[in-house]
Amino acid sequence: MRGFRHWRWHLDEMYVKLPGEMVYLWRAVDHEGEILESYSTRSRDKDAALRFIKKALKRHxxxxxxxxxxxxxxxxxMNELGNAEKQEIGRRAINRVENSHLPFRRRERAMLRFRRIKTLQKFPSVHANVHNHFNLERHLFKRQIFKERR
Incomplete structure (x- = not known):
């Protein structure tokens, strides 16, 4: 995936409740809907965003x-990294990443929430890999082919 220059990323953060505190889960999703990175922090400031973006840039x-x-x-x-001209801000432009939160929320509810930030960090990374593997992009295939591949 490294060096794919026409890619568009969508970044967003969501809050997750742990017992006694709120933590933030940062997510990066590409233009196809695949989850690239997940990163959990206790704060939602510039340092947390910088660490998350650096991690995603280094890997992808x-x-x-x-x-x-x-x-x-x-x-x-983005200003600190020198990527400010690549950033696009839009109200409905991040719908792709907002929709990627839904399967995570469903699994979170089934697991009856998380207890520690360490397990929160582990689960989204594993869940993202499994979700990316089994997400077959239904709209691209005929029903018979989709069922065979599934």
Whole structure:
């Protein structure tokens, strides 16, 4: 995946309740809906955004465009990295990453929440790999082919 220059990333953060505190789960999703990175932190500031973006860039290379919501931490982190011109901000532009939160929320509910931040960090990374593997993009195939591949 490294060096795929026409890729578009969608970044978003979501809160997750742990007993007694709120933590944030940062996610990066590509233009096809595959989850690239998941990272959990206790804060939602520039340093957390910077660590998350650096981790994603190191692993997957530099995309053509990065779509985010209006959180100022993204702008500050992108300015520090020198990628500010690649950032796009839009109200409905991050719907792809917002929709990627739904399977995670469903599994979180089934597991009756998380207890520690360590297990929260482990679960999304494993869940992302499994979800990416079994997500067959139903709209691209005829029903018979989709059923055979599944």
């Amino acid at each position: 290379g530099l995309p053509e465009a990065i779509t985010t919501d209006g959180l100022r931490s993204y702008r500050a982190a």
